[in-house]
Amino acid sequence: MIFKPFFRGRSRSFKVCAFLLAGVCCSSLAFAQSAGRLKAIELVKTAATVFERGDMVRVIQLCRQALALDPSYPRAYTWLGAAYQRRGEKETACNAFNRVLKLAPNSPDSQRAARGIKELGCNTSPTRMAPPAPIGLRLENRWAAPSGITSLAFSIDGAFLSGGGLDGTWRLWRLPDGRLDRLERGQGVEAGAAAASADFYALGLADGKVRFFDARDGREADTVDGRTGAVGGLSFSPDGRLLAVSGTQGALKILDGHSHVLQKIIPGDGFLLTGVSFSPDGRYLAAGVGSVVRIYEVPSG
Structure with missing residues (x-):
């Protein structure tokens, strides 16, 4: 690849x-x-x-x-x-x-x-169509971790909202009422990024690990070491085939979106790598490196 x-x-x-x-x-x-x-x-x-x-x-x-x-x-x-x-x-x-x-x-x-x-x-x-601000306030009031919310990601169909906090605990709320649907305790390690595909929710942590939760029932499915330093960015490709992981070590890691096996490492050059995002058609991957945005062509198949 x-x-x-x-x-x-x-x-x-x-x-x-x-x-x-x-x-x-x-x-x-x-x-x-x-x-x-x-x-x-x-x-x-x-x-x-x-x-x-x-x-x-x-x-x-x-x-x-x-x-x-x-x-x-x-x-x-x-x-x-x-x-x-x-x-x-x-x-x-x-x-x-x-x-x-x-x-x-x-x-x-x-x-x-x-x-x-x-x-x-x-x-x-x-x-019935509540604006984003009231939903956010309602979810904030239901957030049980005193350290607060550090990352959020909607499910693909917009029916759920996942979030992680400074203590690494992961929560899944059902929309629009904000009912807590699932809670998975953390290990006191800050969550820095969240993402969702049709099959999994992903939560990136400050110790470089990425936790995966099954989109069907919210149960924890896997934990892998992204080896990126603190995870600062996560992005699934639109088809869920790939997951891009960025972090403080500067390298960009590409994981298989289903098996979570490391597929590719794009070495960094000493700069903090934070934001990462696939294009809507899945053809390109953008990564923020310092004051520069890099665009990569994504191979098909």
């Missing part, structure tokens, strides 16, 4: 042209987004088949994977809502159905969502 710095070795004229051709880049991004929709469609088709077999956990997992590829695909929310409704999780099902009405109000999916909303007795008034 080879990650290539996007601008290293390029001529100055090439760099100028690259910025002038932003329109072409936008077209490429649109194509990548279309490809994401096609993959999402296939995943949701599989979810519909699995739904008939009664495996709601798998349906939810497939729908979350589809939404990771295309967060605006209404049918994924339709089946997600149906699965949560079948499991008796009213609030989460209502959130998914209301999302369908917002994304595609006149579509066949909206009819299924409206039926689910009626059956569940969901509140569809605008006051």
